[in-house]
Amino acid sequence: MSDALLKVEGLDVLFTSYGQTRQVLRDISFTVGAGERVALIGETGSGKSVTAKAILGTLPRNATVSAGRIEVAGRNVLELPRGERDALKGSAFSLIMQDPLSSFNPVFKIGTHLDDVLRFADRREGVKSSRAERRARIAAVLRRVQLADPDRVMNAYPSELSGGMRQRVLIGLALLHQPKLLIADEPGTALDVTTQDEILNLINTLVAEEGMALLMITHNLGVVRKVADRVVVMRHGDIVEAGPCAKILASPEHEYTIGLLDAVPPLYGPRVQTQQISAQAPIVSATGLGKEFGRHGKRFTAVKDVSIALREGEIFGLAGESGSGKTTVARMMMGLSRPTSGSVSVDGTPNPGRPLAQIVYQNPGTSLNPKRTVKQSLGLPLKYAGLTGGARDARMAELMELVRLPVSYLAKYPHELSGGQKQRVAIARALAADPKVLILDEPTAALDVSVQKTVIELLLQLREELGLTYFMISHDLSLMRNFCSRLAIMLRGEIVEEGATPEIFADPKHPYTRALIAAIPVVTDDEERHKPAVSPEERAAFLVKTTD
Amino acid sequence: MSILAKKRGLSALALAAVLGLGAAPVAMAQEKVSTVVNTMQIFSSLDPAKVTDYTGYMAVVNMYDGLTTVAPSGEIVPHLATSWDISEDGLTYTFHLRDDVTFQDGSALSASDAVWSIQRLLKINKGPSNLLVDLIDPANVTAPDATTVEIKLNRPFSPFLASTPILLVLNQKLVEANATADDTLGEAYVGDNSVGSGPYSLVSYNRSADMVIERNPDYFLGWDKGTPIDEVRFVQTSDDATVRALAEKGELGLSSHGLGNDTFESIGNMPGYKLLQTRTAGGFQIKLNTKVYPTDDVHVRRAIAYATDYETIQEIIYPGVPMHGPLSDTFETAFNTEIPTGVYDLEKAKEELALSKYAGEDITLVNSYVASLAFEQEVALLMQANLAQIGITLDIRPEPWNRIVELASNPDTTPASTQVNVSPSYPSPDSMFFNQYHSKASGTWWSMEWLQDPEIDALIDQSRAQTDPAEINATYKELQQSIYDLQPAVWAVAPMRRYAANACLQGYEFRPMQSWDLNFWNFTWECPSN
C-alpha cells in the first residue's frame, strides 16, 4: 500500500519518568489510505492518544520514538526537520480538537481566533493574504460545517455559542487548509449524546464529500461503527486486532475485543435485570419539586414540578442531558439542596435523614480526597456512625470485601488506585453509613466500558445482598435500559415521560425520548434498525441547537 | 615622589575643570563663588528668637547682626554697637550703634529696630532668651535716640555682656508688614525668611532638606578681605558616605564637624581638600540623669566615670584632649586647675559601685545618643564593653536628635545616660554652668542631668551678681569643684573640632560661641597654587 496517505510502521515509543523507562507503544503498524476512515480504539492507557500525538509530532518531552517510521504522503515525518514537519500540518493532515470550550480563548471573538490561525498558517507557508480574503475563506469553511450564518458566528464570543456549534467551528478550523487526512481525537465526547450524533454525521458527510481520509481516536465502539471503515484495536500499547469495521464488530477474534463488545450494554434484546418492585408505600417520595436559581437578578428555573416516588428495592433511573436538572433533583432528594417549592418525604416523614440515603459520585477522582488514604476515607462515616477501634476495623474489612477489594488497599492513596478501584472505594464509603438508598450520580460515566460493566455488576450484587434501593441519574440510556427498573426522562427541568424501562424502550411516547434513543451510538446494525424514528421537526423542537 | 604627587594634583584639577564643578577652584574673579556646606541637622527655624542648636545659629549668624560679636579670643567686640557703657551699679548697659547700617531690603537700621528685636526675643521666650527673660523687663529696653540702645537689668548680671552677640537685630517694619492678627510678632514669616542686615540673605529654604544663601553686596562691613563666597548651599546629611561623595566630586566647600573620624581623614587626604582642626570651649559628655535609676546614686555615677576608657575615646574614637570637670581650660581665668582629668580604673569603679544603693544588683543603664552620629555609637559600644565588666548592662538606644530634645523635657523620660556635645552658647563660663546645672534652665538637652541642687543654684546666682572679675572667677572655681563632686556627667573629651574643607576655603577661626565661627563673611575663597 505505497499509496497510503498515512503509514505507521513498527512504531515504538518510550516514556521516561522518575528514572524509569516504560514502553508505551510496541510495534504499532497501520495505514490509512486516501478516502479511508480508520478508527483507533482502546481504553485508558491503550496508547491510542500517544499514537495520535506521535503522528502529529506533539509528544511530550519525556517521550522518545525508539523505532519505526511514520510516513505521511510517502515521507517519513520523523526524519523531517521541525519546520517542514510543521508545514505538513493543515495541508497534509489536520486535527479536530477534542474539547470545544477550552480550545478557544474566551476573550477573543470566534472570527478573530480563526483569522489568527489562518494568518499564522499562511505566514508559515509564505502565502500573503489580506484580511478580507481570509474572512471569505473562513466564511466558506463555516458554511461547510453547516453554520449557515458565518458572520454571526464570527462576531460571537465562544461562550455565546452552544457546545455543538463550537465543535462545528473546531471542525471548520481543521478544514481551513483542505487537509487530505483528518485526525479526530474523541470528537464530541464532551457533548450530549444527541449533539455528538450530529457531529459524527457532519464528519461523515465532510469525509465523503471532500474525499478526505479520517483517523478517529475513540473509546466508544458505537462511534466506531458509525464513522469507521476499518478498526485498529489497541490495548496497553499493542495492537490486538485490526480489520474492517463490520467484521470486527460482528465477529471479533481477539478475546479483548470480544470482552470490549460484551461490555457494551445492548440497546435491544434481553435485559440483564428484571426486578420486583415493592408495592408498599414509597421509601422516598418527592412531590411537586421545583428549584429556581437567582443569578444577576434573573430567575432561572432549573426544576419544575417534579414528582418521584421511589419504592423500596427498585432501581429508579432519571435520564436527561446536561442542563436538564436531573442532578438538581438528586441533590434535593438527598437533602443537599432546598427545593424552592414542593417537598421530599422519607418513609412518610419530611426531610430525609442522611443515613437513609448516600450518594456515589460520577468521578471517583474528585469524590475521594487525594490526600487521605482509603482507610481514612472509610473511617469518617464509621466514626460518625459511632464505630471505634476493633469494631471499626472489622467493619472496614467487611466493606472492602463487599466491594471486592483486598483489605491491604486500605493503606493506599487514591492516586495509587485505578478508576474502577476508586469507584469501588467510593461505593464502600457510601455503604459505610448503612443506607437504604444509594443515589448514583452517573456512577460509571468516567470509567472505561469494561470497568463500567464490572462496577454495574457490583452494584447489582450489592443490591441483592443488602436489599438496597438505587436512584440513578445518567445520560446514558443504553446503560439505564439494562440497569434500571423504572425510568423517567427529564427535559429542561421537567419529567416528560416516566414508566417501566422495557415499556419506554418498546414504545417511547415522547418525541424527545425517541430522539434520545435514536442518538445512542450502537454497535450492531440490528440495534440501529430498532431505533425509533424521529422527524426533523421533532428534533428541532426538543434538541439544543447545534447550528445557527 | 613629589613629581607623582604633583601630577595627581594636576589631573584632579583638570578633571574638576572638565566637569565644570561649581566649587572647583576657579581663579577668574568675575565668576560667582558658590560652595556646598554640609550640616548635621536640619534648619528647624530661621528665627533668631527661636534657634537653639548649632545648625540654627549657623543660619542666623549669617543673616543677622548682633549688637556685639565675639572675637576668636572669646572677647566681646563691637559690631552694630561701636561702643558701650556700663553703669556703676552694673544694671544699665548703653550701646552706641553705627548709623551706616542698612537692612537687606535697603532700609536703615535704627536703634528702635534693636529695641523691638530684643523685646520680641523676650516675648517669644524660646531658645536664646532663657538667659534674659527674668533679667530684663521688655519695658526697660529703650532707644533714647536713633543710635542708642539702653538696657536696664533687673539685677546685676555679670555674664550679660557675653550674651549680647545673640541680640540680633530684625527689620521691624518688614516683620510687622508680614505679621498677622494671631501672629503679631511675625513668627511664621521670620521662621522662613531673612529679615536682617547680615552678610548673607536667603535665596531658598526647604525646612527638611536644604537652604541656599547669597552674599549681601551692601553689607555694612564691606567685602575687602579677599574673594568672598557669593553663594552657600547647605546640604543636610548625616551620612558620611554622601559627604565623601560630595568631596570626591569636588563640590564640598565645608563639612559639618559631626562626621566619623575616618571620613575626616579620608576627605582630608583627597587632593584639593584639607582638614581644619581647632580646640573648642566645649566638651563631649555623657550626661547622667540624677533623677532616675540607677544614676540617681552618686556612686553609680562615679563608677560609670571610672569605667570610661578616656584614652580610647580621646585618641581613636573622637580625637581631643582630656577634660578637667565641667569647664574647658580655654576659659583660662575661670578654670580650676585642681580638678583632675578622668581616670579609667575598673577596680575603683567596682569599689564605687559597691558603695551605691544598687550594690549587688544587676544594673541596667540606658544610654541614648544621636542615631546618626557614628562616633557616638562607637562610644556606646565601648561603654557597653567596659561597663559589662563591672556588672552594668548598657541598654543602647540610638534616637533621632529631635527625639532626644523631646525626651529631655521631663526627668522621667530623660535617659539615664545620654551622649551630647556641649559648647558655650555665649562666651562665658556662665553659659556652661547656668544652662546645664541651674534649676531654672531645667528641661532642655543641655541640662539632662536634672541636677537641681540648691547649693549649685546659689553659687551660679552668686557669680552672676558679682561685678569684680576676680571674685567671679573664684566663684566659678568653687562651682567646678562642687559640680565635679556630684559627677552629674562623664566629661569624656574636649574634642578637637574638625572640619573637612576645600583647600580654597580660607579664613576659618574658632570662636567660642555657637556657630559664630561659621559666619561666612569671615571666609575667603583663595585657591592655593599647586
Next chain:
Amino acid sequence: MAEVKMALDGANKDLSASYMMWYRFSRNPAAVIGTLIVLSAVIFAILAPYITPKPEDVGAVVNFRARHLPPDATHWFGTDKVGRDIFSRAVFGLRISLLLVIGVLGISVPIGTVLGLAAGYFGGWTERIITGLTNVMLAMPPLVMALAVSNLLQPTLMNAMIAITLLWWTWHARLIYAVSKSVASEDFIEAARIAGAGPMHILFREILPNCVSVISVKTTLDAAFVILFGATLSFLGFGVKPPTPDLGSMVADGRQFMPDFWWEVLCPGAVILYVTLGFNLLGDGLRDMFDMEG
C-alpha cells in the same frame, strides 16, 4: 494531554508518592543547592557558639586597636569599626534572621491558613469579611506599615516584625482561600459532609492536607522575603539592641566606611544573599517537587 498524563501516571502506579516527589526534587539542581544552603545556614546558626572563631565578639566587647582589619586568616570577613570579628557576628546574625523567620511565619502562616480555609469553605459572610479584611490589609505597603507601627511603639526590630506579622497572614489567607474555595467544591467534601463530618474535620482533615504543598512552597519563599525584610528594617534603623549582631544593621553600620573598608558591608551582605538565595531555590524546588503549575 490528559490521556497522556493518565498514561504516565498509570505507568508509575508502582512508585510510591514519596519516591516520585524525591525523584523530582533530586533531579532539580537548584533545589538541591537550595536545600544544602538552607541546611548549612540552619546548622551554622545552631552551632554558632562552637564554630565561630570569636563568639565573644557577639557580646559587649570592643577592641579598638584591631578595628577595620581586612579579611585574613584569623578574621575571615575582617573586623568592624570597633574591632569585632565580622564572620563571628555574621554567623550569629543568621540566628536572628532565622528566628525572625520562625517568629513571623510561625504566627502568620497558621493565622492566614485558618482564615483562608474558613473563608474558602464557609463562604457567605465569613468569606466576605475575611476577604474584605485581606484586601484592605494587602493594600497597605508592608514597609510603611512596619515603619508606622514601630514608630508608634518603639523602633525595635521586634516591633517592626510584629507589624509585619500583622500583615503577612493576609498573603497566606488569600492563597489558602483560593485553594480552599476550589477544594471545597469538590465532591469529596460533600461526601464527607454527608458522612456526618463537622466543619472542623472538613477544614483541617479534608481541605488542609490539600493545601500543604501550597503552604510549604509559599512559606519557604516567604522565609527569604522575611529575612530580606528584617534586614531592610534593621538597615533603616529598626534593629535589635546593640551589641546583638544583626545582618541588616551590620550592613548599615559598615556603609559609612565604603569603599575603604568594603568587607564591613559586603560580607554581611553576602550572608544575607546566601541565605535568601537558599530559601528561594528551595522554594522553587519544592514547587517542582509538588508538581504545581506556575
